[in-house]
Amino acid sequence: LPARAQTSTSAIVTAARTLLEERGPDALTMRDVATAVGVQAPSLYKRVRNRSDLIRLVLDDVMQELMTAQTAAATTGDPATDLRAILNGYRTFAHANPAAYALLYAPPTAPGEPDRSQRLSATLLHLVTELSGPADALPAARTLVAWANGFIAMELADSFHLGGDLPTAWTYGLTHILTAITPPHEAA
Amino acid sequence: LPARAQTSTSAIVTAARTLLEERGPDALTMRDVATAVGVQAPSLYKRVRNRSDLIRLVLDDVMQELMTAQTAAATTGDPATDLRAILNGYRTFAHANPAAYALLYAPPTAPGEPDRSQRLSATLLHLVTELSGPADALPAARTLVAWANGFIAMELADSFHLGGDLPTAWTYGLTHILTAITPPHEAA
DNA sequence: ACCTGAACACCGTTCAAGT
DNA sequence: ACCTGAACACCGTTCAAGT
Numbered sequence: 398l399p400a401r402a403q404t405s406t407s408a409i410v411t412a413a414r415t416l417l418e419e420r421g422p423d424a425l426t427m428r429d430v431a432t433a434v435g436v437q438a439p440s441l442y443k444r445v446r447n448r449s450d451l452i453r454l455v456l457d458d459v460m461q462e463l464m465t466a467q468t469a470a471a472t473t474g475d476p477a478t479d480l481r482a483i484l485n486g487y488r489t490f491a492h493a494n495p496a497a498y499a500l501l502y503a504p505p506t507a508p509g510e511p512d513r514s515q516r517l518s519a520t521l522l523h524l525v526t527e528l529s530g531p532a533d534a535l536p537a538a539r540t541l542v543a544w545a546n547g548f549i550a551m552e553l554a555d556s557f558h559l560g561g562d563l564p565t566a567w568t569y570g571l572t573h574i575l576t577a578i579t580p581p582h583e584a585a
Numbered sequence: 586l587p588a589r590a591q592t593s594t595s596a597i598v599t600a601a602r603t604l605l606e607e608r609g610p611d612a613l614t615m616r617d618v619a620t621a622v623g624v625q626a627p628s629l630y631k632r633v634r635n636r637s638d639l640i641r642l643v644l645d646d647v648m649q650e651l652m653t654a655q656t657a658a659a660t661t662g663d664p665a666t667d668l669r670a671i672l673n674g675y676r677t678f679a680h681a682n683p684a685a686y687a688l689l690y691a692p693p694t695a696p697g698e699p700d701r702s703q704r705l706s707a708t709l710l711h712l713v714t715e716l717s718g719p720a721d722a723l724p725a726a727r728t729l730v731a732w733a734n735g736f737i738a739m740e741l742a743d744s745f746h747l748g749g750d751l752p753t754a755w756t757y758g759l760t761h762i763l764t765a766i767t768p769p770h771e772a773a
Numbered sequence: 774a775c776c777t778g779a780a781c782a783c784c785g786t787t788c789a790a791g792t
Numbered sequence: 793a794c795c796t797g798a799a800c801a802c803c804g805t806t807c808a809a810g811t
Contacts, residue, residue, distance in 0.1 A: 403795085436795065436796090442787085503687070518746070543736035545735065550735065561724070565724060574732075614804085779807090780805100780807085783802100783804085786801090786802100789797100790795105790796080790797085792793100792794090
């Protein structure tokens, strides 16, 4: 007789993430995830607390991948170069995983969600400190991250509706903001 | 005998918007909206096509309010001053209507959503053109809008987790980006 | 013309029962 | 220990029936 169906948390998370990207957040149902991993929906509750918890696990998985990419991108030691590489990496990742990225920076439906991007910001803040000096590092880093997230979110939402080249707009923004947060005596 | 319950599209939209802000997007159910306007859920389908359409009407209502605020904010004729006033106005509105604002710039679940922010951008683009000159106006405007939306979204999502003063970070970003998109010979 | 109750096909989630 | 089927309380939406 065939072995009874069995699954694992990581199989569930992978299936959920695939479903999220392929068919959108609303199609991420417990029944469809269960089908994808070969069990019935109630079995999922042995591995995850509920649907929100499953989405949290998916976003944790996404964050870990983003961390790995960030570490791989920041290697030259020159802060401006590394910042460019990191932010370009975010954008590449967002384009490859639009649904997951959108969820990552969406306001949480319920309050009291965890601090997922802390380690991502730490590296970035360090680089910005080298560029702008310690006094302005925090607001400068926030300017950069807010711009990058906003640009990517609008791009994904197809909110740039006046034509023109988006890669050009991205490069323009990145260059000008980096210049703006560099003190005058250090600018090229 | 009492008159039969009756409602209107505007009453439905208002009730939906209130429900959205008070209890979040998931609590915006057809049954609850119907109860709020004093009818049964099926009656709503005489006024709106479906739940997506109702949300679209809510966002149209929000956009019209934002447009009015923008017109009222840009009055001095000095582009830098007017831009500050407009972006500060967005932020004030977003804080007063966080759920609606979040929905406004959320990626659409279904593709083919309408171009809601076109007129908002037109005014902004005009001001940026005065500031940066026509050659760079489009990427400069996109830099500014992307930054503002990103900052506000992160603020609403409670994604700024390193302490510090957020109003300070907002002013820092606004000032530095405006400087960055102003050609050198026009800078103060 | 508009509202209603009943009904349908979905959800997330629980739980007793199986192995 | 994990999976299953049945069940519960919800959804959005449709539709025949009322007024």
